[in-house]
Amino acid sequence: MPSHLSADRPAPQPPERDAVDAVDALINRTRRLRGDVDAVRRESVLIDEEDPQMRWQRALCELAVHHLDDLGAQLGQLKEGIPSEASQQPTGCATQGVEDMTAGRPESGSLVGRVGSAEWNLLTDEVTWSEELFVIFGRSPDAGPLSLDDLPSMLLPEDQPLLTSLVTDCLVDGKPIDGEFRILRADGRMRTLHMMGEPVLDTEGRTASMWAVLRDVSELRRSQQVVLRSHDSLRRREHMARTEHRMAVELQEAVLPPWRGSLQLPSKGAGALDIAAHYLPSESSSLIGGDWYDALELPDGRTVLTVGDLTGHGIQATSAMAMLLGALRGMAVAGIEPGTLMGHLNQLLESSVQPALGSAVCCRFDPSTGILAWAQAGHPAPLLFRDGEGRPLLPPDGVLLGATSGVAYEQDEVHLLAGDVLVLHTDGLNRHSDRRASPDALLALAPHFARARTAQECVRTVVTEFGGTERLDDACVLIARIGT
Template structure:
């Protein structure tokens, strides 16, 4: 779309009827010099590209810069008089033509009385026009533009011609416009400044195609980034909704005659790190309690969906009353055959209230922590490989008889792992904090919250799942 704006511009000299290929006046020479400076430092000050203030005049040398007066200078010559500074040399036509090419700038003059038109050499390159065709009259300039831009450009040309005919209209200020032309190399974006002067119109045109293309690329990148953010936020909402539908509330607790079970599920601080951590605490026919904690590799909605399949499958398999090692063998076969490129870790077992026997197995998962008489230690894990790694590997099983007052902690690696510390350091902090839970005066729930805070708070990179079983009399 063609825009119009005003602003002072350097005047051009009268046409001489010849195409010199260079700018014929010092003011416009200065303008091109300013364009080159602007292109060098990447500034965009809102004015027409390539036009700014005239170059600063040469300053006189400071006293420290002045050359020392030789001792041979007669005393009659005042030493304080600086030597004369020669004026700067005017740029050659070749230098001006080179500046036009670098800045993508061309100039033109239209004499509205004689009809004479003069174009600089680079004007032909800007419009993709052969020099043998000669310059284009001002009235014919809109015909070079794209059809959609012609009416607006014609209006701009008409306005500047009116100012020539009536010097009082607009006080001779230049008119700015932007339009497009089509050449052999595609569509180009041009910016023009038309300035009325006596019976003539001076024009300067700059090719700003590269700038507009860069702006388009930036705008497209911003649009794509916004779409990615919106999709990520939408996926986060779906992931959270799915997690809430699958898992009980993060602070859920179950009170039984023989035990109190409390759960802490702490999502990762970074929304992109929401993963597939899960837990299960379900009573079974016959009075036994099935306990499990697991972690599916990956993050986001895919990991959450795979977690749901594994958790539901494992809960369904417990109805067979099979031992924990056999449950994991079946679950491993499911991962290998139904969940491509997926791995997961699980620790699970049965707690039998009458005997207080905890029978458990693990698949590449961290072993539970047992707190007894205020001392915390990690149980020795039976053999077990990660789910989805290999087939045909047997899983071991272990047993431990719990005592009244014991506290059993099952957890995912998000509890102890941090980027800023070694996993052994995190485990040591967890054991120390777990040993102090029994001394916490506000009960098991407050003790678990204190444990998470003491070992560093929520993990910014991964979810944390903690299941605690407090054995009662």
């Protein structure tokens, strides 16, 4: 069926190149800034270790590098392309995370607002926490800071061994701390903290205290989890889409006539039709639609030719097409006239569990008289080629299948002569899938059809002319050449 987009007015496209360039520029700026901060961090190592202000400066540089690394990773994901769901969900989650962490606090979006420092003096048992750290832990300053023995009590049980190991390595072996754990605050909110620390040595080289900076990374980790879930969801959808596409193709191949090349109907007697057909996929081969073609020899020696098109794509469209084509074949064999047959198909679609719209044309040819009786339902009329010229048949009245109930479909007749070529096609064959497009391009093939010796040669001509056309929909063409 025709697309709702006009061929003359294509859907506006996003400025993808500009977006990619902008992201590349941000990535380059982030890399340069990270290099500058890293240089400051390396210089700070040479600064007096006993100066708390200098330790704080170096810690902030370490945290800034972590932030820039995180930003670089996220920009890389953005450049690769994140599903629209993922681009929306993290924003909401991140906003909620900031509200949870900083309710009632000003300037919560700054780096310092999410970072706190602490020092545990091993000689005096004195503990010093910055104001920000109390906020991060959701702990009142009146309650005082937590000692190293009490600190694990706020962690989730599964994270407590990690913190114990980090602190032990720092105090006993002098190793720096760099780890991540989750805490459960008194208000029931869980936060994820990144801790960086180091031992502070006395004049004899013994560990006198432990100094640390803690960063609340809850928002970042939540966003990363949403992105991962979105990627997993995207992979599942892609797998389902590939599976559905494969099933749709297999169903289509099982339902459409299995013959390739030319088919002679009826198989015996004079005036047989030389028939050939071809299915042309859409510009996007993943769009398997409900197009069909069929040729069927009836018990009385007459031949039924039909093409049609149902709305939609995928399994639903191909399964509905299989149902409709099966019903058409059964009614044709039962001797039902094309016009009456269209009325029954309309009723079938209307009463279907999954209603759809469709167009179709049904022709019945009698080789003994040369009479073609036909009816159509909102479908392009067959084209008749004779003596090197072509024209569309004047269509009898008929609305789309499934559009309305209780309608009658008219039937018309035309006398065919030996050597005539009859072309049936779905509307997707026209350029840009424009139903209103004239059949001029097909009619212009009249000289080629006049020179062709078989219906298969005619089909090859059509495929050559239309096979490379950018179509928004798939298409079918069926050509019958009347024999002597």
